[in-house]
Amino acid sequence: MSPLACLERLVAYAHREGQLLTMDRSTLRRIRLGEELRAWRVENNKTQIDMTAGLKGWNPGRLSKVEHGKVPVSAADLARLLDHCGMSEADRGEIEDLIGDGPDRNWWQDHEFADTISAAFGEFLGLEAAATHMLDYYLSAFPGLLQTPDYAREVIAAGLDGLSEDQNEAAAEIRVLRQRRLTEEPRLNLEMYFGEVALLVAGDLDVLAEQIRHVIKVSEYPNVTLRMVPLSAGRPGILSSGLTLLRFPDEPDGGFVFTEAVGGMLPRRSGRDVRRAERAFARLKRCALSPKDTITALERKLEEIT
Template identity: 65%
Template sequence: MSAAGLKTLLDHYGITGQEREDLESLIGNGPPRQWWRDLDYAEAITPAFAEYLALEADAAALMEYYPSAFPGLLQTEAYAQEMIAAGLDSPNEERVEAGAEVRVLRQRRLTQEPLLTIESYFGEVALLVAGNQSVLAGQIQHAIKAAPYPNVSLRMVPLSAGRPGLLSSGITLMRFPDDIENGFVFFEAVGGMLPRRTGRDVRRAERAIAQSNGARCLRRTQSSPVSASWKS
């Protein structure tokens, strides 16, 4: 049974707390579903975020779009701290540090088995938004380094795409090994990511991301290790 299937079953029977966590920890041969529990700042991880991390650990593929920031799985720790600190929920310093470090640890799925295949889009405005220019430069350099990975597709949606090519909020679609046609959708909202499971929501997410068909691939240039070129 997949993480998605187990979640549906546990929700149906109203199983919560430690019993739920014990059952969830038995799922899959990939990364431990509760891999963050032994970290020093595990208590700073909210239940909603813990659910997201558990599903991500079980996912085989992920599609995501963020209109004004680089995708989370491709962020540096410094950039992640800046983005989290700017959140609407005014996180304290401990939550900022915990969130940033967890975001970096999640990136192990990009280089370690079982590899996570990701198709990531971000808005051109992400190249313009940063409180610290050196942090932004480091983030761009990191994205250029990750873009050639065989399991990574990174594209920028230009401002010239207009409204049809831009989403108003972040969206993530996860797919799982035993049910690759369906999945879980997370829509960005105040207070976190809202999960959706129905086929209608999956199709809606697919259509929304497909609107970014004017996006340009990120590729490394040979002239400079921190420069980037974009192709349609």
């Protein structure tokens, strides 16, 4: 199952052309602004009550949502908060720069199934589309960014949560829409690992055959690297959960890590989590087949089932 499967079971239908990258940049800025604001508050021994006491329009609850990147804040409103808490010009300049000049809205809000997209998955969508490099690990299925619509429907339907036919269709379609990052500029550099078990678990063999053909085709893209972790790799080739590492153009050594958990993907943002993810992917690379041998294995499986 895809490491995003739990979240994508809640996913809604598509987006309007042209909105994606605008939302992505503002989402990333909003999250970083919240983290910087919280870091300053903690370093200066202030509570959320201290920061907002007596300030009209602000309260600890709202500040908490801003710090966690859940809601946007206008430049004027932020300035009032920073004036109120006595932040220095040097510190506030760095934070105010993160407001940016683009509209801050979620691209899925105008769509029929918008209320089924969780906040966590919405955050992931924005970060994924803003990233320049993505490393992903799937144990028992092909990666979501490489899935055909029919294969995606099979994987999503096999999840823990029962979905209606419409919800399943919406979740499958969003996976396909996400794949535009592989062909539209700026292209996402994708490094994917999947377990050999993905070739052994199938519903409809015709769907699996179509999926394998698609993966072979996409593997030829210059920005895509695909490696299969064979069963012969043993325990070192298996991680305890799905794993995703996203990197961004202005912080090539940083990034966001997402790990699979019951009920969704858990974001991990610290440098320690990024380094742990890097070590995990380094281990997978040592255990995995080369890209060329991976394609050979896929072609062998395709010949077997067709």
